[in-house]
Amino acid sequence: MASDSVLKYLIDTNRPYSCADVTVNLRGAYTKGAVQKALDALSESGKIKCKLYGKQKVYAALQLENVQENTDTEDYDAQISSLSNILNDKNADLKKAEANIKNLTSAPTNDMTKSESAKIKDNIDKLEKKLNVLRDTTEVLSADEKKIILSEHEKYLKEYRKRKRICSDMLEAVLEGYPKSKKNFLEELCIETDEMVNFQLKTT
Structure with a gap:
């Protein structure tokens, strides 16, 4: 009968199987329907256990001779x-x-930290020495003196720009009636512009 064969197979293998697995492993001795019917009957009689995993039922034999009493309830x-x-x-x-x-x-390791710290201290010493030299050799201006110098610089800067603009206007006016190029005119008068000598005025 299918029930005897299915039970013997589950006991011998001692592993959980689905109905499809049992059918295949019995090599087609019984149809899937017959195997399913045998598994349900064995489960209802308490000879095997049935567990539901998702939508699939899995069956395993109760190995009563290898377990102690009540261990199947664990x-x-x-x-x-x-x-x-x-x-x-x-x-x-x-x-x-x-x-x-x-x-x-x-x-960083301790050695790396010590080395880096030594480099920083050495750099600080060099900067402090340089600062001391500058303090000893450079005249320190007061805030009022600095303000006066900056004010004078701004005044001369405005005057320079004013005169340059006047010269440029005069030059353009002359060039309107001059038959040659601007370059020729400047060469004849021996005039050099800021741009020709790459002169850049510092504004601060």
């Missing part, structure tokens, strides 16, 4: 859930440890 799903939570916690701890190791390995 909740393996709860164990799996508990172990999964423990695994997640361990993975989180592992990620934290890996991140900490990465930070430690990327940080």
Whole structure:
């Protein structure tokens, strides 16, 4: 009978199978419908266990001779859930440890820090010496003196621009009746413009 063959197969293999798996593994000795009917009957009689995973039923034989009394009532799903939570916690701890190791390995070593500190101190000493030399050899202006100098500079700068504009206007007026080019006119008068000598006026 299909029930005997199915039960013997599940006991011998001692593994959970679906109806399709059992049908295939019995090499077509019974139809899928007959196997399904046998599995349902064995499950109802308590000779095998049936568990539902999603929409699929999975069957496994009860190995009564290999288990102690009441062990078949143990909740393996709860164990799996508990172990999964423990695994997640361990993975989180592992990620934290890996991140900490990465930070430690990327940080400069004591020797590197000491070397960099020495370089900075040496640079500070050089700058302080240079500053002291400048203080000793350079006349320090007061705020009022600096203000006067800047005011004078601004006055002369405005006057320079005014005179340059007047010269440019005069030159353009003469060139209107001059038969040659502007370059020839300037050469005849021995005049050099700021642009010709690359002169750049500092405004500050």
